[in-house]
Amino acid sequence: MRWNDLKIGKKMMLGFGIIFFLLVVVSGWSFLGLGNLLREGIEVAGGNALRGELLQREVDHLNWAKKVAAYVYDDNVRELEVQLDHTKCGFGKWYYGEGRNEAEALLPLLREPLAELAEPHQKLHESAGKIKEALARKESPDGRQQAQRIYATDTQVNLATVQGLLDKMTGMAKDNILSEEQMIQTVKRTRLTIVSLAIMALLLGVSFAWFITRSIVRPIVTCVEAVHQIAAGNTEVQLDTTVRDETGMLQAGMAQMVTAIRAMTKDADQLSKAAQEGKLTVRADAAKHQGDFRKIIEGINSTISRLVMLLDNMPAPAMIIDTDFTIHYMNELGAKVGGKTPAQLLGTKCYDHFKTSDCRTDKCACGQAMRNGQEANGVTDAHPAVGVDLDISYAATPLRDEQGKVVGAAEWVCDQTEVKKAAR
Structure with missing residues (x-):
């Protein structure tokens, strides 16, 4: 079906439908964009927390190792004030609690290094226990040497492994989790996209509104101009009767009116010309006309007949x-x-x-x-x-x-x- 064949109501409904669709598209995209920003914000917050946790545990284990080293090498240190249970240190509580699950959910790539971390972390804390036992045997003259050997072969090796894995996971978190800078760029892109879509929707909406308004108003203006011309006595007007909407029906009706006026004018001109030439017996066929147009032709016929009657008498x-x-x-x-x-x-x-x-x-x-x-x-x-x-x-x-x-x-x-x- 052609656009011109649609009724005005359908044109307006289609126009409002298009504008509504554009609004839905913009709103939907905005909703999705804000949803993505929210998810990315949560990811950034989680990533920052994870990186902070891993960095803190690196520092904690370095401090832990310093205390163990002081206990081994400093004669003035009499007590080993470190956590010997690997499940109760700060990292152990995080590792064996919900922290590890949350980290793996946030970044599944961490599952493998976290699994690798369990054994060296446990051995690290166990080495401190062995050192404490070695130094506690006062009857053994080589207790300190044994403690130093354990520190060098067990503690430092496992500490390096733990630190390496923690550093590796920190790098993975940095590389695979959005940073604040990346999130800011995402916010800017989302804002630009939403603004661009809004401008496009506005331009398209205005264009469709203009097109629909023009398709309705233009034929009406044509009809108004035709009415003024007809009222001024000019029946040579151009009307588009191919349009099927209400304006087309209006123009078709006006075209019928113009045809009727032309037919009446033609008969009136014929009678006038015949009268000028003295052909007083000529009459127009009033039956071809309807309503007041018929009355006009009948009136002219009657006037000529009365004139003839006067002449005959x-x-x-x-x-x-x-x-x-x-x-x-x-x-x-x-x-x-x-x-x-x-x-x-x-x-x-x-x-x-x-x-x-x-x-x-x-x-x-x-x-x-x-x-x-x-x-x-x-x-x-x-x-x-x-x-x-x-x-x-x-x-x-x-x-x-x-x-x-x-x-x-x-x-x-x-x-x-x-x-x-x-x-x-």
Whole structure:
């Protein structure tokens, strides 16, 4: 279905639907963007906490090792003040508690190094216990040497392993978990995307609104202009009747109205032209028209008929001819003097009816009126029928069309027979 075939209501619904869809797209993208930012914020917070935890445990184990070294090498240190249970130190509580599970959930890559960390971490704390036992045996002269050997072979080796794994996990967390700088860049990209989508949606919405409004308003403006032209008497208007919406229906209705007006105008012009040419028997077919248009044509027909009735009731012969002297109208009395009816005389020559001495001569008043373009008078005799001999005076008036061209003449006859007889 073409766009122009859609009803105005459907066009408006489609327009609002498109705008609503654009709003949904922008809102949905904004919601997803904010959701991503929230998840990334949680990830950044978790990553910072994890890195902080791992760094802190590195420092804790270094401090732990320093205390063990002081206990081994410093004669002034009499007590080993470190945690010997690997599950109860700060890292042990984190490792064997929820901290490890949360770290693995945040970064699954940590599972392997965390698993590797269990044994060296346990041995690290066990080495401190062995050192304490070695130094506690006072009867053994080589207790300190044994403690130093344990520190060098067990404690430092396992400490290096633990520190290496913690450092490795810190690097993995840094490389695989969003940093604050990365999150800021994500925020900027999300903001730019949302703003861009909003601007695009606004432009598209305005464009669709303009297009839909134009498709509705433009035909209405055309109709208004056509109405003004028709009101001014101009029926040569251009209307688009191919559109199927309400504006198209309106234009189609106006086109029908214009057609009816043109038909009425054509018939009125035909009657006017016929009257100018003296063809007073011409009538328009009022049945072709409807409503008031029909009344107008019937009124014009009636007006001409009344005029003809007045001419028919004149007490003197009257006729209308064209430039070829062909009779277009003859009143009742004019036909009666020759023993004929007006209908019988239509289309015949006037000189074949009245048969005056002036006929077909320069004395003919009708001929003079048509040649000179002004009224002419004459006195002559007429013989319209066998045994009918009349003395007449007559006058002729030229008939002109809309351009002023002479197209015929009207003649009025006065019977002077009785007057002439009385004078003789």
